[in-house]
Amino acid sequence: MAHKENPEHKSYALFGGYNSTQIVGGAQGLKTFKNHENILGTWCLKGEGMWYGKQPLFSVPDNFPAIIDTGSSQISIPPQVYANLVSEWEKTFPDMTCTKERGYCSVPGICKNIENKVKNVGF
Numbered sequence: 001m002a003h004k005e006n007p008e009h010k011s012y013a014l015f016g017g018y019n020s021t022q023i024v025g026g027a028q029g030l031k032t033f034k035n036h037e038n039i040l041g042t043w044c045l046k047g048e049g050m051w052y053g054k055q056p057l058f059s060v061p062d063n064f065p066a067i068i069d070t071g072s073s074q075i076s077i078p079p080q081v082y083a084n085l086v087s088e089w090e091k092t093f094p095d096m097t098c099t100k101e102r103g104y105c106s107v108p109g110i111c112k113n114i115e116n117k118v119k120n121v122g123f
Contacts, residue, residue: 053119
């Protein structure tokens with residue numbers, strides 16, 4: 001995949017360092033972040049907002065703990081935000097079933113027929 005600003009740049013993986021040309025402000029642009037507490041006692045970031053498509057899912061005066069596991073397809077969000085997300089899904093998938101205990105939802109059918117109806121989730 002070519003780099004959008006310079007098509008001659010190709011994608012690559014870098015282990016054990018960083019490429020300062022890919023950081024806004026170069027190496028001085030690196031900022032450390034603080035671990036925010038969450039109910040699981042695990043690592044998380046500061047969540048400031050979440051959207052489904054262009055629809056905001058919630059409004060908070062402060063922030064909330066956000067766990068985004070890039071090694072899996074799982075996210076952890078506050079219960080009210082999850083309820084808002086399920087409410088949005090139900091508009092498109094009235095036959096969806098969700099388990100309240102595990103926060104798992106499923107829709108009957110073939111993935112190919114469902115995947116294009118799901119909107120992007122933004123953070």
